[in-house]
Amino acid sequence: VKLAVVVQRYGADINGGAEQHARYVAERLARHHDVEVLTTRARDYVTWADELPAGVEEIHGVPVRRFPVAHQRDVTLFARRQEAVFDRVHSIQDELAWLDAEGPTSPALLRHVRNSRAVYDWFIFFSYRYWHAFHGSRAVPDRALLVPTAERDPAIGLAVFGPVFRGVRALMYNSHEERAMIQHVAQTSEVPGVVVGIGSEVPDEPSAERFRQQFGITAPFAVYVGRIDANKGCAELFDYFERYSRTVRAELHLVLVGKTILPIPKHPRIHHLGFLADEQKFDAMAAADVLLMPSYFESLSMVALEAWAIGKPVLANGKCDVLKGQVIRSGAGLYYENYPEFAEALHAITSARALRRSLGENGRTFFRTHYDWPVIERKYLDMLDRLERDRDTPRAPMDPLPGFFARRRRTLPAAADVAASVPAGAVLA
Amino acid sequence: MSDFTIRADAVDVEQIMRQIRGRIRDKRGVDYTEEQIRELAAAKLERFLDPTGVRSDLLEQFRTRPSLPPGFLYQFEDTTLFDSDKPIVRFFRKLLHPFLKLLFNPNVLSTTLHKQAAFNQYVHAHQPLQFELLHNLVLELTRASIEVKNLKMRLESVQSRLEFNERRARALEAVVQYKADARVRGDRRDDSRRDQQPRGEHTRGQGSQGRPPGAPPPRPPQPPAQVRAPQAPQGPQVTPQAAAAAVAFEEPATPGTEPQGGIDPITGGDSLRTRRRRRRRGRRGPGESGAGEGEVRANPDPVDDEGGDNLAPQPSTADSADVASSPRTWNPGAPGLSTDATTSVQLGAESEARLKMGSTSDAEGDNRAPQPSTEPAAVTGSPSTSGPASAGLSEGPTHDVPPGVDSESRQRPDATPDRDDERQ
Numbered sequence: 074v075k076l077a078v079v080v081q082r083y084g085a086d087i088n089g090g091a092e093q094h095a096r097y098v099a100e101r102l103a104r105h106h107d108v109e110v111l112t113t114r115a116r117d118y119v120t121w122a123d124e125l126p127a128g129v130e131e132i133h134g135v136p137v138r139r140f141p142v143a144h145q146r147d148v149t150l151f152a153r154r155q156e157a158v159f160d161r162v163h164s165i166q167d168e169l170a171w172l173d174a175e176g177p178t179s180p181a182l183l184r185h186v187r188n189s190r191a192v193y194d195w196f197i198f199f200s201y202r203y204w205h206a207f208h209g210s211r212a213v214p215d216r217a218l219l220v221p222t223a224e225r226d227p228a229i230g231l232a233v234f235g236p237v238f239r240g241v242r243a244l245m246y247n248s249h250e251e252r253a254m255i256q257h258v259a260q261t262s263e264v265p266g267v268v269v270g271i272g273s274e275v276p277d278e279p280s281a282e283r284f285r286q287q288f289g290i291t292a293p294f295a296v297y298v299g300r301i302d303a304n305k306g307c308a309e310l311f312d313y314f315e316r317y318s319r320t321v322r323a324e325l326h327l328v329l330v331g332k333t334i335l336p337i338p339k340h341p342r343i344h345h346l347g348f349l350a351d352e353q354k355f356d357a358m359a360a361a362d363v364l365l366m367p368s369y370f371e372s373l374s375m376v377a378l379e380a381w382a383i384g385k386p387v388l389a390n391g392k393c394d395v396l397k398g399q400v401i402r403s404g405a406g407l408y409y410e411n412y413p414e415f416a417e418a419l420h421a422i423t424s425a426r427a428l429r430r431s432l433g434e435n436g437r438t439f440f441r442t443h444y445d446w447p448v449i450e451r452k453y454l455d456m457l458d459r460l461e462r463d464r465d466t467p468r469a470p471m472d473p474l475p476g477f478f479a480r481r482r483r484t485l486p487a488a489a490d491v492a493a494s495v496p497a498g499a500v501l502a
Numbered sequence: 503m504s505d506f507t508i509r510a511d512a513v514d515v516e517q518i519m520r521q522i523r524g525r526i527r528d529k530r531g532v533d534y535t536e537e538q539i540r541e542l543a544a545a546k547l548e549r550f551l552d553p554t555g556v557r558s559d560l561l562e563q564f565r566t567r568p569s570l571p572p573g574f575l576y577q578f579e580d581t582t583l584f585d586s587d588k589p590i591v592r593f594f595r596k597l598l599h600p601f602l603k604l605l606f607n608p609n610v611l612s613t614t615l616h617k618q619a620a621f622n623q624y625v626h627a628h629q630p631l632q633f634e635l636l637h638n639l640v641l642e643l644t645r646a647s648i649e650v651k652n653l654k655m656r657l658e659s660v661q662s663r664l665e666f667n668e669r670r671a672r673a674l675e676a677v678v679q680y681k682a683d684a685r686v687r688g689d690r691r692d693d694s695r696r697d698q699q700p701r702g703e704h705t706r707g708q709g710s711q712g713r714p715p716g717a718p719p720p721r722p723p724q725p726p727a728q729v730r731a732p733q734a735p736q737g738p739q740v741t742p743q744a745a746a747a748a749v750a751f752e753e754p755a756t757p758g759t760e761p762q763g764g765i766d767p768i769t770g771g772d773s774l775r776t777r778r779r780r781r782r783r784g785r786r787g788p789g790e791s792g793a794g795e796g797e798v799r800a801n802p803d804p805v806d807d808e809g810g811d812n813l814a815p816q817p818s819t820a821d822s823a824d825v826a827s828s829p830r831t832w833n834p835g836a837p838g839l840s841t842d843a844t845t846s847v848q849l850g851a852e853s854e855a856r857l858k859m860g861s862t863s864d865a866e867g868d869n870r871a872p873q874p875s876t877e878p879a880a881v882t883g884s885p886s887t888s889g890p891a892s893a894g895l896s897e898g899p900t901h902d903v904p905p906g907v908d909s910e911s912r913q914r915p916d917a918t919p920d921r922d923d924e925r926q
Contacts (some may be wrong), residue, residue, distance in 0.1 A: 400515055401515050401516060404513045404514065404515050406515070407515060407518060407519060407522075408515075408519065413526040413529075414519075414522060414523070414526065417522040417525060417526060418519075418522055421518065421522065428513070428518075431513045432513060435513055
């Protein structure tokens with residue numbers, strides 16, 4: 074079976090969640106099938122500027138074919154179009170314009186997908202909200218698998234995505250919450266789907282002692298790993314931690330790992346280590362008492378899974394349904410929805426060793442059961458086998474886009490309102 | 503924040519979160535939901551805003567404001583003045599535009615109208631924001647008022663706990679001192695001490711509290727022998743009764759002597775035991791033995807001594823509460839006894855009578871304090887309380903009363919003049 078993994082960016086040094094997810098999946102499936110990655114030359118997800126060389130290169134044994142982006146993102150235009158579709162009554166044409174403004178607009182990539190539909194048995198598209206996934210899925214619906222990586226944000230309420238969700242051959246969800254949300258907005262119960270998620274390359278023996286020696290942090294600390302961004306809830310995290318440090322437990326430190334686009338407060342117990350290599354990152358996690366996940370929107374937190382893989386509990390933002398659901402289902406962490414809960418939960422985890430150990434053990438078990446690579450691989454392979462078996466089964470085509478005038482009729486509700494109407498909460502069943 | 507007791511195989515995250523929320527509720531008082539806060543916001547607005555003339559249905563009124571007049575929002579560009587549905591009309595207007603500009607300047611008009619249109623749109627766009635802002639302010643104000651109320655409750659709770667802890671600390675300190683003294687003096691007088699304490703406490707209470715306003719600051723305790731020697735010549739001026747009373751209620755304090763629990767060593771006020779015993783005396787009635795106000799006992803408490811001027815040759819307080827509250831004091835600096843001395847004498851006689859009535863307890867009360875200086879040989883008549891130790895601070899047999907010794911013999915009234923002489 075020849076597979077094409079289609080993703081907006083790709084590279085060993087690109088650490089976006091969906092991009093890393095795609096890389097891991099491609100590399101794992103390459104052990105079983107013939108896999109090729111189709112992507113753009115972009116490195117920056119804001120501008121989509123062509124930075125990487127065009128053509129084919131091999132990354133970790135997987136051939137990667139890069140295509141140019143037609144135009145970079147105009148931030149002002151994108152913001153205006155986003156406001157038009159997220160907050161106001163709008164038309165299909167407005168949504169397509171928004172999608173074009175968001176990018177990465179790569180007609181060459183789309184052309185290749187369309188022209189090589191006979192070359193690949195299956196196309197696995199990542200990230201429903203980007204141009205390449207939308208148009209690519211529409212180009213080869215009968216061979217398309219979609220990994221939506223959907224979050225609870227207004228984009229899920231856009232009308233153009235409903236036919237895509239319903240029209241692809243299979244949906245590979247990251248979480249139960251994501252599945253419930255997509256099924257609600259797009260009625261995808263008929264589409265084959267499975268909650269897969271993503272595994273992680275976790276070293277066997279991360280060394281807490283090595284980290285402490287290397288960075289000189291001997292005090293107990295909580296760690297945050299990821300992009301330090303207000304959109305990831307880091308501003309709230311700083312506020313909460315400063316209050317916690319001031320009023321509850323002064324000796325606990327906060328270690329931040331990752332690139333920052335947010336000013337980090339000057340605080341004697343907040344340490345920013347910048348971007349770390351994987352080994353150092355896992356060492357930091359191993360040395361930490363708890364991993365903090367303050368993000369409001371996540372389709373799947375790989376960092377949380379990695380923390381669980383090495384037996385560390387997670388304190389997650391309970392306003393993110395996915396994180397809350399995972400924490401509850403795994404029994405491997407606690408969650409908070411306001412400062413008092415943050416303070417109590419953090420204190421409970423960091424001060425009660427038995428609780429910490431129990432949560433960590435549960436996390437390890439949860440990871441092994443659901444997110445270990447053999448499990449993930451098996452789910453993908455099973456889905457591909459199933460699709461191969463049903464390849465000849467007739468199915469309804471993907472809904473076409475409306476005509477010229479219907480496409481311009483402003484009758485669609487604001488996407489934010491649609492997204493807000495989606496039932497919230499963790500899926501515990 | 504308490505710790506959790508978790509079994510490794512029994513982690514229920516939701517149960518832990520329920521515990522956490524319960525604990526937060528306990529700390530914060532009532533935990534309000536968003537809906538409840540909104541309801542409270544609507545109700546509380548009256549209280550908050552009525553004084554300024556703003557009604558509680560402000561938000562609702564703001565929300566249901568009259569709709570915009572038709573045509574309020576319009577577009578006005580530089581071409582609007584010359585626009586038309588009919589292309590031919592548009593053409594001629596454009597053709598004649600230069601001619602029109604000869605007659606007047608339409609640009610000013612179109613610019614003004616354009617700005618007005620933009621302003622209308624700006625106002626319209628920001629009205630929801632203003633509503634949102636006002637709405638959020640009201641909610642936050644309500645939330646803050648609830649929090650203030652909760653904090654007040656917590657403050658009261660903490661204050662009452664603090665007071666309780668202070669009382670408990672005083673009680674514990676009194677108990678600790680009691681035991682330490684018992685270790686020094688042995689256990690044999692424990693029983694009688696219980697009966698003795700009220701009288702001594704009373705005196706000490708006067709000593710610490712009865713210093714008249716403006717009195718000089720208390721001195722540190724001094725060895726009684728050093729004090730007594732220069733004051734001895736004044737002795738003959740005092741009647742034996744007065745001396746007895748004076749000595750009795752002005753026993754010098756000696757470091758290491760037993761604090762009888764009458765004075766709190768920290769606060770200087772009556773300790774819990776003192777108050778308790780005072781209540782007990784009040785229940786027994788004023789005529790009973792041990793309840794006499796004029797009863798005196800050695801004041802071994804240094805703190806008490808400092809406040810009570812037991813050793814100081816300066817205006818000292820009299821014995822009882824009555825005397826303490828009275829400005830009449832004995833002035834050792836004056837030749838002989840002043841009119842106050844008469845009072846002292848009377849009180850002393852009264853005290854003496856009471857000493858006889860409760861002789862055993864009185865004797866115990868005096869002698870159990872390891873203050874040899876307060877036990878002159880002439881008074882005690884017991885070899886155990888006489889000797890060189892009486893002038894020093896040593897402890898030992900001289901401080902202890904043998905079980906067979908009649909304590910009353912050590913408290914004979916005729917012994918008091920000697921003591922008084924020594925003190926003066």
